[in-house]
Amino acid sequence: MTPTVYSDAMRDEAVAWFVRLQECDDETVWLEHQDWLEADPAHAAAYSAVERLWIESDDLPQLEAAEPAAEVIELSARRAARFGRYRYWLPAAAAAAMVGAVSLQFERGSGETYRTGADATRVVALADGSRIVLNRNTEVTVHLARNRRAAELASGEAAFDIRHEADRPFVVAAGGREIRVLGTEFDVLNDAGAFGVTVRRGLVAVSGTGGTAAARLPAGTALLRPPGARSDTVSRANPDDAFAWTHGQLVYADRPLDAVARDLARYGGGTVSVDPALRDIRVTGVIRIGDPATLDRQLEQLLPIRIERHNGQRAIVPARH
Amino acid sequence: MNESNLLLSTFMQRRASLLRYFAARVGEAEAEDLVQETWLRVASQPVVGEVRNPAAYLYRLCGNVMLDRLRQERSRAARDAEWRRVNRTLVANGEEVCEDVPADNALIARDRLRRIRAALDDLPAPVRQTFRLHKFEGLSHSEVAAELGVSRSLVEKHMMRALKHLIARVGR
Structure with a gap:
């Protein structure tokens, strides 16, 4: 045309x-x-x-993560920047080393701890203008110091909207790993052995485990490690799905039923098991977060399953025909 | 009137102008669809930040619709390439069904990306850093200006210089 x-x-x-x-x-x-x-x-x-x-x-950023050759150049850029006022992202390997060196030190008694129960989420506005939304059954401790800001996600899930500050990086510790950010928005999951980071805006470095290099996640990507897995999966992700819980929804796009079961346990308490016959089911759909019975009912309508309750434990089994 | 109602009424007033914008960008045939897409975003998405000028906000939304349309085209092309790759593998035991295999879009894209990276490395450090902070770390022009201790207009100049150089080096 x-x-x-x-x-x-x-x-x-x-x-x-x-x-x-x-x-x-x-x-x-x-x-x-x-x-x-x-x-x-x-x-x-x-x-x-x-x-x-x-x-x-x-x-x-994905190319640079996959082919780190160019990062030699970034190092020299950083060296040059030391004399100016520039800050720069460390290349992956150096970032991993740095993460080890500056591991979080919470002085005892310092920092503020925020908790949520099974019935509500909570928005925490920090003094630096950042915002943290705590999902249900979540505990976060925040420590704002003069030269650095840190938060520890002891358990659960939280969405971080971090205000950019040149001289005070923000570090989130969760599941034995550290997430370094500048100004950015991302979601961290640290629950029952599952660990995940989804980035909506900006760039985030997640430290590796067992000596592996840090992963750099640009906006629109997610890093996931399901319980028991030995390595991370980094994939493109729709951040809106990961953040959906902040407005009362759970959004699944082709997720395994196990992941849904973990969410049910997180929101409803107790444990939720999945019948082996259902392991291959992939879930796509939207669920409104509510009390456990409401959650179960929505899921039963969405999928060919039934949820049995027994002594505070729930089991997802195939629906009767 | 709250901000989203203000946006909706501004949309109704400016509808013809927005249509004209899309017509100039992609032609009249597709323009109506894109105006509709913009309307859906106005009606369904929460307003991010303060809206200083509702009309300018709507034009920026139109610009984003154009960018997202390009993103969708790219991922569709990537899916098609993947489909061809998988389907070629399926016949790999026998003969290639098709003699002239379509050029591998993923390889071309990766090659262009390498050239973008190399072109970025040609630029002086302040220009390169400005580009990276804005493009990859999501800082606004004024946030980049504060970060580097320079004026906002210098940030815009650096962004223009970087983009002119990249597009000249990498081509269309």
Whole structure:
């Protein structure tokens, strides 16, 4: 439809428009942009080329995680930055070492502990402007010091919206691992042996286990380690699903029934077992968080299963025909 | 009137202008769908942050709709490539059904990404850092400015310089 032939000058104009409009709060600038688009059909083609490059670069952090060759260059960038006011992300290997060196030190009695029970979530606004939403049955201790900020997720799940501060990194400790952030939004799960981090915004480094390198997670990715697994799975993820519980929903997109059972136990208390015959079931759907009986009923409507209760324990078994 | 109602009424007033924006970007045939998509976002998504100018906010939403449309096209292309790869494997014991195997999009994408990385490394450190902080660490232009202790307009200049260089080096 649009001609793909445009001059270098048009390309440069398109770049200038793209950058100007990214955070533009002025309608008149948008109207000028409209005039520019309509002045020559090649302008739209040039603008689309800038957008395509922008989208293509989304995957650069994944490439750098997979092919760390370029990180030598980042190290020198960091060295140069030491004299300026720049901060920089450490390359994976160095980050792992650093995580070991600055392991969390909670002074006894310092820090504030927040807890939730089985019946409600809780929003904690921190003095630095960051926000933590605690899921049910969760315990988090927060320690804000002059030169660093730290939180320990003892159990459960929490969504962190961390305010960016140049001189005070925020470190979250959970499940024997550490998650280093700048300014970002992410969800951490540390429950009954399952560990997971989902990043909505920014970039997060998660320390490895047993001497493995730290993983760098860009926005839109998740790191998961199910109970008993020996390695992490990093995949693209829709952050909205992982954060859904913060507005009272559980969203599953092709998840194993075991993961759903863990959520049932977390929200309803007690233990929840899964009949081996159901292990292969994958769950896609939305469940509204409520009391255990409501949760069970929704799940029974969604899946060919039945939930049996016995002495405070629940068992997910195949539905009767 | 709360902010989302204000946005909805602004949308109704500006509907024709937004349609004109999409028509200039992708042609009239697809423009109506994209206006509809924008409407759905206005109606269903919570407002993030303060809305200083509702009309400009809507235009920015249109810009995001365009970017997401490109993202979807890319992941669809990746899925198609994966399907072809898997299906080629299925016939690998016999002969390749098709002589001219379609170029592997994933390899091309990865090669272009390597070139983007190399091009980024050509740039002076402040330009490179500005680009990375904004693009990969999700800082706004003013947050990057505060981080690096420079003005917001310098951040925009650095962003323009980085993008001009990347697009010149990597091409279309």
